[in-house]
Amino acid sequence: MKPPRASPSSPALTLERIAWLVAALLVIILPHALRQPPWVITVFLALAGWRILGFTGRLPLPDAQHPPLALLKQALGLLIFVVVYLGNDRTLGRDAGVSLLIMLLGLKVLEMQRVREYYLVAMLGYFLVITHFFYSQTLLLACYLLGGVMLLTASLIGFQDARRALPALGRLSLASRLMANALPLMVLMFFLFPRAAGPLWSLPKDAHAGLSGLSEEMSPGLISQLGLNDNPAFRVEFKGPAPAPSELYWRGPVLARSNGQTWSRGVTGDLAPPPIQGHGARYEYTITLEPHNQRWLFVLEQPSALPAGSRLTRDLRVLVPNPVVQRLRYTAQSYLRSVVTDFNPREIAEALELPRGFHPRAIELARQWRGQSQAPIDVVRRALEYFRSEPFYYTLTPPLLQGDSVDEFLFDTRRGFCEHYAAAFTILMRAAGIPARVVTGYQGGEYNAIGGYLIVRQRDAHAWSEVWLGDRGWVRVDPTAAVAPNRIERGIDQVLPEPILDMPFELHNVAVRQVLKQFHDVWDTVNNRWNQWVLGYNARRQTELMSQFGFEPNLGNLALTFVIATSALAFCTALWLLRRQTRPDPARAAYDRFCAKLARRGVRRARHEGPQDYARRAAVARPRQAGSILRISDLYMQARYAGDQRALRNLQQAVRSFRA
Amino acid sequence: MPGPLQSVKTVHPDDRAAFEAVVAAAARVIVGKDHELKLSLACLLVRGHLLIEDLPGVGKTTLAHVLARTLGLSFQRIQFTSDLLPADVVGVSVYEKDTGHFSFHPGPLFAQLILADEVNRATPRTQSALLEAMQEHQVTVDGKSHALPQPFFVVATQNPFHQIGTFPLPESHLDRFLMRIELGYPDNRAERVLLKGRDRRELLESVHPVIGPKRLMELQQRAEEVHVSDALIDYLQDLLDFSRRAPAFAAGLSPRAGIGLRRTAQAWALLSGRMHVLPEDVQVVLTPVVGHRLRGSDRESTPAAVAEQLLRAVPVP
Numbered sequence: 019m020k021p022p023r024a025s026p027s028s029p030a031l032t033l034e035r036i037a038w039l040v041a042a043l044l045v046i047i048l049p050h051a052l053r054q055p056p057w058v059i060t061v062f063l064a065l066a067g068w069r070i071l072g073f074t075g076r077l078p079l080p081d082a083q084h085p086p087l088a089l090l091k092q093a094l095g096l097l098i099f100v101v102v103y104l105g106n107d108r109t110l111g112r113d114a115g116v117s118l119l120i121m122l123l124g125l126k127v128l129e130m131q132r133v134r135e136y137y138l139v140a141m142l143g144y145f146l147v148i149t150h151f152f153y154s155q156t157l158l159l160a161c162y163l164l165g166g167v168m169l170l171t172a173s174l175i176g177f178q179d180a181r182r183a184l185p186a187l188g189r190l191s192l193a194s195r196l197m198a199n200a201l202p203l204m205v206l207m208f209f210l211f212p213r214a215a216g217p218l219w220s221l222p223k224d225a226h227a228g229l230s231g232l233s234e235e236m237s238p239g240l241i242s243q244l245g246l247n248d249n250p251a252f253r254v255e256f257k258g259p260a261p262a263p264s265e266l267y268w269r270g271p272v273l274a275r276s277n278g279q280t281w282s283r284g285v286t287g288d289l290a291p292p293p294i295q296g297h298g299a300r301y302e303y304t305i306t307l308e309p310h311n312q313r314w315l316f317v318l319e320q321p322s323a324l325p326a327g328s329r330l331t332r333d334l335r336v337l338v339p340n341p342v343v344q345r346l347r348y349t350a351q352s353y354l355r356s357v358v359t360d361f362n363p364r365e366i367a368e369a370l371e372l373p374r375g376f377h378p379r380a381i382e383l384a385r386q387w388r389g390q391s392q393a394p395i396d397v398v399r400r401a402l403e404y405f406r407s408e409p410f411y412y413t414l415t416p417p418l419l420q421g422d423s424v425d426e427f428l429f430d431t432r433r434g435f436c437e438h439y440a441a442a443f444t445i446l447m448r449a450a451g452i453p454a455r456v457v458t459g460y461q462g463g464e465y466n467a468i469g470g471y472l473i474v475r476q477r478d479a480h481a482w483s484e485v486w487l488g489d490r491g492w493v494r495v496d497p498t499a500a501v502a503p504n505r506i507e508r509g510i511d512q513v514l515p516e517p518i519l520d521m522p523f524e525l526h527n528v529a530v531r532q533v534l535k536q537f538h539d540v541w542d543t544v545n546n547r548w549n550q551w552v553l554g555y556n557a558r559r560q561t562e563l564m565s566q567f568g569f570e571p572n573l574g575n576l577a578l579t580f581v582i583a584t585s586a587l588a589f590c591t592a593l594w595l596l597r598r599q600t601r602p603d604p605a606r607a608a609y610d611r612f613c614a615k616l617a618r619r620g621v622r623r624a625r626h627e628g629p630q631d632y633a634r635r636a637a638v639a640r641p642r643q644a645g646s647i648l649r650i651s652d653l654y655m656q657a658r659y660a661g662d663q664r665a666l667r668n669l670q671q672a673v674r675s676f677r678a
Numbered sequence: 679m680p681g682p683l684q685s686v687k688t689v690h691p692d693d694r695a696a697f698e699a700v701v702a703a704a705a706r707v708i709v710g711k712d713h714e715l716k717l718s719l720a721c722l723l724v725r726g727h728l729l730i731e732d733l734p735g736v737g738k739t740t741l742a743h744v745l746a747r748t749l750g751l752s753f754q755r756i757q758f759t760s761d762l763l764p765a766d767v768v769g770v771s772v773y774e775k776d777t778g779h780f781s782f783h784p785g786p787l788f789a790q791l792i793l794a795d796e797v798n799r800a801t802p803r804t805q806s807a808l809l810e811a812m813q814e815h816q817v818t819v820d821g822k823s824h825a826l827p828q829p830f831f832v833v834a835t836q837n838p839f840h841q842i843g844t845f846p847l848p849e850s851h852l853d854r855f856l857m858r859i860e861l862g863y864p865d866n867r868a869e870r871v872l873l874k875g876r877d878r879r880e881l882l883e884s885v886h887p888v889i890g891p892k893r894l895m896e897l898q899q900r901a902e903e904v905h906v907s908d909a910l911i912d913y914l915q916d917l918l919d920f921s922r923r924a925p926a927f928a929a930g931l932s933p934r935a936g937i938g939l940r941r942t943a944q945a946w947a948l949l950s951g952r953m954h955v956l957p958e959d960v961q962v963v964l965t966p967v968v969g970h971r972l973r974g975s976d977r978e979s980t981p982a983a984v985a986e987q988l989l990r991a992v993p994v995p
């Protein structure tokens with residue numbers, strides 16, 4: 019019986035409301051300032067500022083009253099498109115899309131006049147929140163954006179609050195309460211919303227451009243670039259005790275060819291894997307790998323059981339079919355001591371190749387050693403001794419090598435990072451007739467006692483060598499260990515010039531450092547949990563969860579169920595709302611038919627007109643029907659207002675036979 | 679036909695006759711103000727107090743007086759001035775030498791119909807004393823409560839224009855009055871009758887009581903029995919709801935205003951010869967009942983305009 023409520027007149031765009039909206043948008047846009055060219059944000063600020071100044075009357079607005087300005091606005095919109103298109107190398111990918119969204123949102127703020135547009139801008143603001151996750155999905159950003167969503171919601175509340183009954187704080191608290199109410203739904207959607215196995219839609223190709231890490235090539239300076247990069251490469255949880263830090267060689271790309279300057283993958287590396295005989299302790303561990311947009315996985319040397327879906331190559335790399343663009347969690351097993359003695363002539367031949375016309379002095383030196391030594395192992399020892407006794411330095415900032423990189427390093431500068439030592443050592447070995455290759459990856463890692471895992475960062479990137487020693491097979495030799503044993507035994511932090519925590523003041527106090535380290539560990543643990551349980555909740559984990567509840571793990575099923583459930587819910591809600599509005603009172607329904615008949619004759623009942631007043635007016639307007647009009651109205655009033663239920667049937671009959 | 683059959687109540691012929699007689703008798707003195715007369719009667723029927731706001735000389739006092747006479751109620755007129763004290767209105771305790779006790783000498787408030795003339799001239803203290811009596815139907819002097827006679831009505835008048843040296847009733851006090859009406863100038867025909875006729879004072883003398891206090895209380899009882907359907911409650915609720923939500927009004931209607939509106943509509947229906955309330959009844963009494971409680975967002979609009987705005991905005995369900 020409840021009629022649709024009379025609605026109060028719609029809210030107006032006031033300065034305060036616009037300012038709230040702009041403030042909320044600014045908060046949401048702000049993190050994009052780190053990634054977008056500065057002029058994008060500037061354009062947004064200028065347009066929003068124009069709107070606010072225009073509202074206070076200090077600037078003319080580009081509306082219908084100022085046609086030239088309105089034209090300027092249109093031109094500005096076009097210009098933005100053109101500049102973004104050209105500024106992003108003529109591709110409309112992720113970056114260009116976000117730039118466009120931000121600047122055009124500014125234009126919309128400038129021109130919004132109607133209530134509908136206010137809502138549109140607010141909704142676009144919510145959409146803008148999502149765009150951040152194309153770039154980063156950290157916990158910190160999520161929390162920050164939650165604040166942005168709260169502000170935006172509060173500005174919508176302020177817009178609805180016609181009497182301005184709520185102060186600013188009240189709006190914020192109501193917004194947070196609304197969000198808290200939505201939390202169960204959010205959690206439900208998080209777990210149940212169908213997840214595709216890959217990315218739901220493919221991101222434009224620039225999406226993964228910024229991923230740093232090891233590449234498949236090595237030239238002097240490439241790894242030392244990573245030396246100051248604090249980003250995690252992966253995190254490792256050992257099942258059982260972890261090996262000593264000096265044993266933690268995380269194997270990545272193996273480089274067998276050199277062109278004199280740059281090392282790259284050899285052709286024999288991709289052949290079928292050799293048999294591996296492992297002995298000693300076997301370690302099982304789970305790695306959470308940060309996306310690096312490459313096909314290889316890092317495992318502890320040497321792998322004995324591979325992660326699901328991966329394969330091993332001849333040079334003992336672990337490959338997956340597609341580049342890792344999402345955080346990946348996998349379990350593997352390794353023996354620290356293992357022997358690979360499978361002889362392959364092509365592989366050995368490749369491991370002896372020297373770039374033609376390079377490194378004459380190094381080759382000369384190596385030939386000398388070879389002549390003075392009995393066995394290959396002696397040459398290896400000789401070389402390591404050379405690094406140890408001559409004034410070689412391990413440094414993150416080696417001098418630039420301009421000529422022959424190996425010769426210059428070995429005989430002139432003698433300052434280098436791991437890649438210099440690995441490259442020089444490998445060349446020396448090859449020149450001495452010992453098959454050798456460069457292995458890159460990470461070495462060591464930092465133990466996080468709070469989370470109970472090892473975190474390996476980009477600055478742990480490392481390069482070492484492998485030599486073929488006949489019956490002993492491939493043997494790892496790390497020339498860096500000869501120069502800077504601390505690097506291997508105690509981690510990269512011991513040899514880097516300054517600690518990772520870049521402090522504005524000197525921190526000599528050990529206790530403060532301890533606390534900072536503790537804090538650092540806690541923070542990384544929280545992040546790791548976030549990565550594993552929130553971001554790592556992928557299609558596979560979802561399927562597992564579903565099957566635990568006896569649900570058929572099938573994406574199609576899930577999607578179908580979801581669609582059906584949502585539609586059913588929406589349908590029921592709509593039905594309930596509709597029923598509430600038009601639950602028909604029979605007397606009222608009959609009277610409405612009567613009014614409709616009269617309205618067709620031009621006697622329309624005003625919404626606020628009572629039945630008695632209307633009857634009198636209609637009787638005067640249609641004097642011939644005056645009798646039946648008065649009688650029907652009387653019956654209606656009896657039925658509806660006097661509680662006379664007998665009148666209803668008479669009323670229905672009278673209305674049926676009524677001809678206006 | 680579902681549900682139990684319910685017979686429709688009609689107004690008892692005696693009651694109908696009583697109203698007609700009262701209105702007819704009063705109309706002899708108050709010429710051309712039948713509508714206002716009927717509104718005042720409706721106000722008394724639901725035990726409400728009446729505020730008349732108008733220029734001097736349009737018959738505010740006469741209206742109160744004639745009501746008292748036709749209804750057979752004892753009448754007291756209190757002229758409010760700025761030096762009037764609460765005790766002047768309520769009464770005082772006086773020490774009696776003979777008995778050695780204090781005895782209460784009731785003030786002019788102890789009558790069934792009080793005319794509080796120019797109530798806004800009195801100080802807030804005196805106004806409060808009156809308003810407390812209106813609310814409680816009793817007065818307290820020296821810690822002793824004295825019940826006021828039954829029935830008890832206050833008809834207060836105030837002059838809206840000469841505001842110098844006055845204490846306008848605050849909103850909380852205005853809310854105590856069920857109705858606020860204006861009388862306005864008489865129309866042409868009424869003016870003519872007034873000019874040609876006898877002196878109103880003399881006429882007043884000739885008016886005889888049509889009914890007594892006891893009968894009036896019976897009729898008050900009857901007004902409460904007037905049927906209010908769910909559909910009408912919906913309408914009342916929509917009106918209240920709209921007044922609270924719409925930005926056109928600075929403050930919404932209180933629940934007390936809502937109840938007052940319902941009761942007055944019941945009385946109006948009874949006076950109109952019906953034992954059920956129609957939306958029109960609500961619409962007729964809307965302006966007098968809510969006009970002084972509702973303020974538009976712009977302070978300019980008159981009570982009538984604000985009430986009209988409310989009436990037009992809310993559809994009859």
